[in-house]
Amino acid sequence: MIPNSSTLNGDLHPNLTSVTLAGEQFPAGAQTAIFRIAQEALSNAARHARADQINLSLTATETAVHLQIQDDGQGFDPSAADEGMGLPNMRQRAAELGGAVMIESETGMGTAVRVTIPLQESDAMKEVRMDKPDHLLNRISLAGVVGGLLL
Numbered sequence: 001m002i003p004n005s006s007t008l009n010g011d012l013h014p015n016l017t018s019v020t021l022a023g024e025q026f027p028a029g030a031q032t033a034i035f036r037i038a039q040e041a042l043s044n045a046a047r048h049a050r051a052d053q054i055n056l057s058l059t060a061t062e063t064a065v066h067l068q069i070q071d072d073g074q075g076f077d078p079s080a081a082d083e084g085m086g087l088p089n090m091r092q093r094a095a096e097l098g099g100a101v102m103i104e105s106e107t108g109m110g111t112a113v114r115v116t117i118p119l120q121e122s123d124a125m126k127e128v129r130m131d132k133p134d135h136l137l138n139r140i141s142l143a144g145v146v147g148g149l150l151l
Contacts, residue, residue, distance in 0.1 A: 026065075030117055033093040034058075034067055037101065040086050041069040041113040049073025049111060060119075064099075067115040075105045090115070 038056065045054050051073030059066045090113070091101045099117035 026119065027097055030065070030097055033097055034065065034115070034117060037090045037093055037113075037115055038067055038069060040090050044086055045069065045071040045073060045111065048076070051110065063119055065117045065119065067117075068112060070110065070112040072110045075107050075109045075111050077107060078103050078105050 038058075042054065042056070045051055049071045051071035054069065054071045057066075057068045057070075087101075087103065094101045094115055094117060097117050099115060102114045103111065104114070105111035
């Protein structure tokens with residue numbers, strides 16, 4: 001079980017919502033991609049936002065998984081951001097699974113990163129799907145992915 005809040009780097013207190021889904025609904029590699037996107041968004045918030053609070057929400061519908069990381073930090077102008085590698089990598093990971101990353105931020109108003117990953121495989125992922133239905137990646141629950149973010 002994941003605690004509702006925990007200390008991150010001694011100062012930030014992330015609020016977590018956990019979700020468990022049957023792994024068979026995920027395209028191959030989706031859990032790892034969601035974990036890496038969340039990890040990068042939390043890292044960016046911890047490094048740049050000067051936030052007092054970061055909220056992470058992971059929810060699922062019948063057709064998609066929705067990840068949202070929102071902070072109350074200093075925000076930034078996404079159109080003027082020097083993107084480095086973090087934001088493009090997040091977008092690429094989501095796009096490879098047929099998903100999308102939306103970043104909403106305004107100077108002084110915090111930042112929200114919203115990710116949607118469809119539960120049905122994209123055409124590109126069908127080509128690289130793992131043939132083993134019992135593969136370890138298909139058995140990891142999202143609660144475990146979110147829990148790993150605190151390590």
